[in-house]
Amino acid sequence: MTPSADITPYLLQQTALRASLLQSSFGFAADEWDDLRQDLALDCLRRLPRFDGSRGNWKGFVHGVVRNHACVLASRQGLRHQFQPLGSDDGSESLDANVHEACAEDFRPVLELGLDTERVLASLPEDLRKIARYLAEMPISAVRRRTGLTPSQMNQRIRRIRAAFTAAGFAAAGRGGAR
Helix, strand or coil: CCCHHHHHHHHHHHHHHHHHHHHHHCCCCHHHHHHHHHHHHHHHHHHHHHCCCCCCCHHHHHHHHHHHHHHHHHHHHHHHHHCCCCCCCCCCCCCCHHHHHHHHHHHHHHHHHHHHHHHHHHHCCHHHHHHHHHHHHCCHHHHHHHHCCCHHHHHHHHHHHHHHHHHCCCCCCCCCCCC
């Protein structure tokens, strides 16, 4: 079961991080930050009853739900700039059902990638899963400090994580690509 006392700080950290990323990368206005954070948190809280501890830890669940909803919000923001609603000079009308359907279709590959990533992470031993999650949030040097691993030990674990993703069909990123 979810440790309810521990969820609030982690949930707030994740929602604040994603709200800031949405704001800086997807054209949300500065005064929308609080609304974005609240929307992300409420979505996660609505989904929390579906958490299954046998499939992973609750922090991973919160991280994934917040990340996925942030992607939905980013996709909607992109569509908002592409499609102006009819019948409103100020753009205050919501997007129609066809646009929402197009958004869901365009977003499907991103969701599938997220699910595939979570599946590979779930197949890793706990120590590698923890390192992979740390690497998604901080630089290698910070992960080394947090775990106490030497550079060669860290490189060895990163190779094992990459091998798991390669075995699952993920292509390696070229130089300068994502970590």
